[in-house]
Amino acid sequence: MEGQETPQPDDGTAPDTPPPDNDALPDFGRIAEQFRELARAKDRLESLLDAVLAISREVELPAVLHRIVTTAMDLVGARYGALGVLHESGGYLEQFITAGLSDQERADLAGIDFPRGRGVLGHLIHHPQPLRADDIASHPSSVGFPPGHPHMRTLLGVAISVRGEIYGDLYLSERRDGRPFDAHDENIVIALASAAGIAIESARLFEQVRARAEQFQRLLLPRLPDLSPFEAAAVYRPATEPNSVGGDWYDAIMLPDDAVSIVIGDVVGHDLHAAAAMAQTRNMLRALLFDRRTPPSAVLAQLDRTLKAITDNPVTTTSLARIEPDGPAWRLHWSSAGHLPPLLVTPDHRARYLYADPGVPLGVDTSLPRPDHTHPLPPGSTVVFFTDGLVEHPAHPIDRSLADLAELAVAHAGLPLEAYVTALADNHPSDGHDDIALLALRTPAADPAP
Incomplete structure (x- = not known):
């Protein structure tokens, strides 16, 4: 009746409130899972x-x-x-x-x-x-x-x-x-x-x-001739980067005056242009070397002028050497165009770099003088020429890598020359992201005492 209060149940609950439905409550354990x-x-x-x-x-x-x-x-x-x-x-x-x-x-x-x-x-x-x-x-x-x-x-x-x-x-x-x-x-x-x-x-x-890429590069590189009485061995390893064709090369020529000419070089770049420039430079250098007794510095100067006149080749580093008779022994006569020094390993298994004025790379300034250097080669000694791919590592200073290479050269010095250059290439201190060219020449051992 209007104005009257609704009676409350004795249990204290509202008259129209249904009892709780436990099945409708959230399953917090299931949600958490x-x-x-x-x-x-x-x-x-x-x-x-x-x-x-x-x-x-x-x-x-x-x-x-x-x-x-x-x-x-x-x-x-x-x-x-x-x-x-x-x-x-x-x-x-x-x-x-x-x-x-x-x-x-x-x-x-x-x-x-x-x-x-x-x-x-x-x-x-x-x-x-x-x-x-x-x-x-x-x-x-x-x-x-x-x-x-x-x-x-x-x-x-x-x-x-x-x-x-x-x-x-x-x-x-x-x-x-x-x-x-x-x-x-x-x-x-x-x-x-x-x-x-x-x-x-x-x-x-x-x-x-x-x-x-390696097959193409090898087609551009020479097969080493018989350089008797010297031993010679070379190895080339392509960069680990895909689609990379480099400009590293090596060469060796027996000259008419009983000397041997060896060369190592590296054209800047990792593409077909670098590879083509490498082949062109190598062939020009061969033509300038053959049947001449010109000092290595003069040959490099002439090569630099020729390349500048008739090509647009990239900057190139190289080291050109003659191994010449010097009485009962031999003499290394070389000139560098911005290249790393050769490594000399003597018969008593000691290694040293032949540091000298490196000169400027080819393609920089043809007016600058190019120095010559000489060093005696004892019987049974090995001289190693290499490109920077053998020693460059972004995490290490170049001096450390050169020292590591020298230690490696001493550790394997007793190997036959082919196995020797392979060991250097297999265990090199670089990161492998650049081509590697390596050329080693070993002079005849001393005759045994009577």
């Missing part, structure tokens, strides 16, 4: 992106393959990883890259050939769908492990395709937390395998381009 799963998914995505970037930074195929294995292990927390590269026939593995094995585990497997594709590994070759096994031994294709093989129970395998063809298989075993691989692991490794296929194709293209 969803947020945690979103955070984990974000972390996995970021880890995957980091892994893809890490793989894409490599350009050498062996480094790419190894990085694929290690990044896959990191993504899913696997203790062991491997990548099997298929033979072109597709029937078996021709290469097997492993990671995660301890030194002792590798020692235990010494003498055992790498897997060719039997058992569970072969199952993935012939059935290239993702494979997860919680117990390898119970898989129908399992054939067991060879003696000394570390214990492995779980497996995650994913095929890697390049241009639609199976290139190889990525294998992971034993999560570090002891749990079997799950669907999240499988999905993230599948995504990584897709990026890995692109990285492998890029690395293979890089190898092809570099091989062609």
Whole structure:
């Protein structure tokens, strides 16, 4: 009735308020888990992106393959990883890259050939769908492990395709937390395998381009003639950068007066123009050298004037030397055009750089004088000429790299000359981002005392 108060129930609740519905209340535990799963998914995505970037930074195929294995292990927390590269026939593995094995585990497997594709590994070759096994031994294709093989129970395998063809298989075993691989692991490794296929194709293209550049460069370089009684050996290594054709060169000529002329040079630039300028400069220098007894300084001066008159070649550094008879021994007679000094290694395995006025590079100023230098060459000594690609490193001062090269030259001084120059080129202190040309000449050893 109007004006009268509504009676209140004895329990103190409003008469029309329904009792609470517990099912309608938010499940805070479930929401928190969803947020945690979103955070984990974000972390996995970021880890995957980091892994893809890490793989894409490599350009050498062996480094790419190894990085694929290690990044896959990191993504899913696997203790062991491997990548099997298929033979072109597709029937078996021709290469097997492993990671995660301890030194002792590798020692235990010494003498055992790498897997060719039997058992569970072969199952993935012939059935290239993702494979997860919680117990390898119970898989129908399992054939067991060879003696000394570390214990492995779980497996995650994913095929890697390049241009639609199976290139190889990525294998992971034993999560570090002891749990079997799950669907999240499988999905993230599948995504990584897709990026890995692109990285492998890029690395293979890089190898092809570099091989062609190296072949082209070698066609421009001479084959060293017989320089008896001297020994001579040379090596050329292209830069690691793709599409890089350099202007480094070397040459050696036996002269009519029983002297030998050797030259090392480097045209500025890493393109076809530099390579063409290198070939042009080398051929001109050969013409100026042959059948002349002109001092090296005069030859370089004439070369500089000729290049200026008839070419637009880039600046070039070079060192030109004559090895001349000097009584019972020999004498090094050289002139430099802005080039690094030669390295002399004596028969008692001591090394020193023949520092002298380096002169100015070719193509700078033809009016400047060019000095000559001489130094005796004892019997059995080795003189090494090289381009800056052998010693330049952006993280090290040039003096340190030169000192490292001198130590390397002493350490390998007992090798035959061909092996010697190879050792210097293989272990050089530079970063490999520039071409390397290296030419060494060894004088005859002293006759044994009667």
